[in-house]
Amino acid sequence: MSADIIDGKAFAATIRGKVADHVKALHDEHGLVPGLAVVLVGEDPASQVYVRNKGKQTEEAGMASFEHRLPAETSEEDLLALIARLNAAPAVHGILVQLPLPDHIDEAKVINAIDVAKDVDGFHISNVGLLATGQKALVPCTPLGCLMLLRDRLGALSGLDAVVVGRSNIVGKPMAHLLLRDSCTVTVAHSRTRDLAQVCRRADILVAAVGRPEMIPGDWIKPGATVIDVGINRIPAPERGEGKTRLVGDVHFESAAQVAGAITPVPGGVGPMTIACLLANTVTACCRAHGLVEPE
């Protein structure tokens, strides 16, 4: 194996430490406590785990956590009424609605009802537009985490060839905008891309956000490239015992690590960065709300 393994878990812990320092300073110097409200509708098991982790890490950073768990049959009207209350609550600086929402609720309508200044997930159409036009926005947490890992590893990204595989609104597209903002030459690939292998081979930076287990093999990777694997896929692992599973990324780690210069593992790469960036976005939102200097 030749690639350096990018330790997202350790990096995320560093960010959480910085967030906690900033939170303490906000409290000591301004009497402020950044607050994050997380809204969960229904009982999706994966979403419940995410929400629990978010609440725990929010409190560990010294911030206030407000959890709103609503039954699956909650009406769109009631959810919008809750969002309106959270928008008006001075103690709430960030609002996150856990996706997916039940089918009878219009996701876009709910997300766009969140106060833009409190939209710490960065999914509100105005934040999307601000990012796309290179203005100050709240940026989606997963791509923001990827960018931080890339800057930490590579320093300035200017002029590098970046390929993002996946064009979702939550990962692929914002990732592409962030890389463009850092002056990369960006290609966005997707399910209709012709000769994906060849496209990937020209990437100095390869970001995989597809959701297909180990679909990118080592021989699609340019020697020395930095590979960020966003994918989280659970696959059967009979070698661990009957019915056991394990997590893998969108990149075939063993073969890719022979070729890449650096690569994120799954788990322990991009995953831990997402919540760390959510906490950082909440502090940013709190600072902006009070006209204070925001963290870098």
Ligand code: NDP
């Ligand atoms: P989506 O399903 O919304 O998007 C997947 C994208 O991959 C689409 O743009 C799709 O193309 C593209 N795609 C699908 N098949 C292929 C293919 N064969 N070749 C090339 N492109 C293909 O997924 P998300 O963006 O929401 O998530 C992607 C992965 O990242 C998932 O594994 C998810 O679990 C993980 N994830 C991890 C997070 C973390 O915290 N680490 C956070 C969010 C997501 P098209 O548009 O043409 O259909």
